[in-house]
Amino acid sequence: MKDFKYFKPSSLEEASRLLLQYGEAASILNGGTDLIVRMHEGLSHPEAVIDIKGIGGLNEITFDKETGLTIGACVTMKEMEKHPMLLEKYRVLAEACHSVGSCQVRNRATMVGNITNASPLADTATPLLALDAFVQVYASEEGIREISIHDFFVYVRKTCLKAGDIVTGVRIPNYDENVFGHYQKHARRDAVDLSTVCASVVKVGGKIRIALGSVAPTPVRLWQTEAFLEGKSLNPEVIEAAAKIAVGEVNPITDIRATKEYRQEIVGVLVKRGLEEIAK
């Protein structure tokens, strides 16, 4: 690992200023479970590491009926997976958090870190896509703004964030009833593995929403499949047909973990199983 400067700013202004000052050579340190590994492996060489854990107010989970659920940037996956509000109203997200890495990793890792990495297989991305979440971003000029999660992911390891931007949290709208449906992760091994394909198939406000990971350059929402399901009752034929549309809607690749063809198979299975669960 190369030498670097370590900063622990106590305000967003200060953090943003440092980010602008170092530009591309700066990295935000949050849980560190990705950054430190990448630095050790020589994949990242930041000149400045800016630790945002000294900034107050980023480690809270808050809820009100108007705005919904807000999860601060520094909230760990461990805190999320056992949070009563998440478990009750947004269970799919708690399940996705629980599927990440090991207990040790989840004690440090954050959801905001997970999505800002913009891995196509980020476990927490698909529930956020399914739930129409908003990413809250601070920039020194404009203060806090919200970006729709649907605009957030741009490409493999690339988000729409600009220099100086700091994600302060994620907001999920309030839904009158609890989100129904589960997070599904298909991986080579049940524990401590990356998703070969992951899926959030949920029912919110009477609508079915489907988001998949590891099937395209970014995690994706399956709009066509959802449109097909609109207004239909979930009988076996409809489910079968929806699974087929889902397979056609994604574009996975072959890599070291699985072939494109196998991923397509699994997309069909996870969508089918997700819908069957909802139809129960």
Next chain:
Amino acid sequence: MKYVGTSVNRVDGIKKVTGALKYVDDLKLARTLFAAVKRSPHPHARILKVDIAKAQSLPGVKAVITGKDVSNRVGLYLEDKTFLATDKVRYRGEAVAAVAAETKEIAEAAVALIQVEYEVLPAVTNAVEGLKPDAPLVHPDLGEYHYGPIFFPEPGTNISNHYKIRKGDAEKAFNEADYVVENSFFVPHIQHCPIETHSAIAQMDVDGSLTIWSSCQSPYAVRKALSVAFNLPLNKIRVLSPAVGGGFGGKAGTTLEGILIPLAMKAKGRPVKLTYTREDEFVNSFVRQGMHATIKTGINKDGKIVAVKNTFIWDGGAYTEYGVNIVRAGGYGSTGPYDIDNVWTDSICVYTNHPVGGPYRGFGMSEIHFAIEQNIDMLAAQIGLSPIDIRRMNGLKPGGRNATGQVLEVCGLQETLEDVVDKLNWEKEDYDLNKGIKPNKVRGRGIACGFKAPSMPNDVASSAIIKLNEDGTAHLLVSAQDIGQGSDTVLVQMAAEVLTIPPDKITIKTGDTDHTPYEWQTVASRITYCAGNAVVKACEDAKEQLMELAQIKLSVFKRDLELCDEYIVSKLHPDKRVAIKELALGLSMSDGSGIHGPIIGRGSFIPPNVRNTDKQTGQGEKPVAFWTYGTQGVEIEIDTETGKLEVLKVASSFDVGKVINPKLIEGQIEGGILQGLGSAIFEELILDNGVVKNPNFVDYKIPTSDDMPEMIISFIENEEETGPFGARGVAEPCMVPTPPAIANAVFDALGIRITTLPITAEKILKALKEKNK
């Protein structure tokens, strides 16, 4: 027996669970320099020029070496390697140069400054291709290499050992058999994945004596290799192995030590340290060889196997100094635990431009049994026998003969088979395998037998010293290494049993070639047996000395004395007794004089009467010290939509002769099952033109505690005549049957055969789709 056969707590347990035990990387010596290694980016290339000038002039760099500094060839069985590449590189990652510097960062920066010019050569990246006459030669100088007389390299080819079995007349038997079936299998390269990566420190004193601290299984083997490589006398080399965090074969022989010595020689007395990264561990230490197997079998309608022809082609990698013996073991074990009259085997070790193949728990047996045990099931299916009955009929029994023609007096295979059949309720009609099964799931069960012998030179030696202290405690000195398997505890138990001194009063010291006596290597499932025999002999020697003194002290004939709970006691008049501690430093006479002096027991052992096999036919009466037999059965569940496989239950039974420590042996079997399970469904080094694509735990998966199945572990105890207390080894055999048992269960569940490891969900789903087409 008071101590042998009981679950004595691990003698190293407290230090290990509290983290107090110091491993090599924990050792902080004053003024240590840190090494870094320049490695080849090509799988096969001629080295044209190595320019170290820039590296040498970097501030903080104390020594830079290249292949010129280590040109002596070394190797355990075939001297085919140098510690750094000299004329050419033969695998991607091979060491070309190395640096010692004040810090690791400086050493790494210096390595980046070393410039190497290569002429890239065509590479051998498949063992079968490597056998073709026009294949590039990995070792053109093979004809000049030294090797042991039991190996058969073929200069001018890539074959570094061609081991043959020619028993009976296989061709004739094929012609007469009712059916002749041929099946092929493939086992990929895998890695040991010890929790502690390789680590070593070397220091050369001004008087020319060399000290090496190394995380190694075999301090004496390291000492010998270094002596040959660097022309140093053995009395000038001291190898210490303070603790080993898992070996599984990967820390047998020598790996990184040889890179450190030439650096230490130039470091003016300063210690030089190198600890492998996980990526190094995957690529630059030993890996398990890949293997292509083809088995042709002649079988009669009644189920009797009359002939086999085996072709095992091993992907030995760039150097096969150790691998040639795995190939030999694969040859003399080539029938598996079956009694077959006509056998033709070619077990061929092929040089490739892949990472270096070497010892891995099982030493060839896991690889060949994946093929043999599936083949047996395939034969059973063909002629309509149950997988159990075909093994009952053809499996070895006492008085039977194995591939080398050896008559087996003691053989508990059939007992282990029946034990597993019973434990899994295999033949109970009311047993419901599918109890509680969910939709989209199917279950299956599979069984596999296995055997293994210690694969080692015939005359390998062990020794032990026991020193009695004046308070009745003792020190046991051996160089058998506790690499996690529990040998420290088991050897202490044996000493305790002979001397009647409780285990907690015996301290065991290991792993220091200057102070602990000779042990060949901690490999081959041989320590309980070989080192155990040496310990028993040492303690009997001490006991004999105690008896001599006691008969004077007590005026009782030696023949009427026995040891009992730390005393020498008259068998006839138990009140006549003297404490061991009173005699520990010799016998004090009533006039104040003394005789004899301290009691020090000495024991040496070589397995008796193990002899070479015939060079042409591979036949021999006793080619190995002993065989360990066993059976495992599994129950699995498969998701038919995703192919995902879960192992639900494993029953394991081995004939271990005598269980020395029930708790430890259970742990060892559990570990073996998990390692077998990992190699069955997860593990594979993915190689692409000589490049390991997954040298990390992100993409090379091993089982977690979450993958542990229910394990039913039992033992058969047919005593090993020459074993200590009747014990034989089981460290490696216990992972041998697991993968084929799982493969056989996949067939039972779905009617598909996965003939290559690992059995991934993707392979299962693909095969299932093909079948349902």
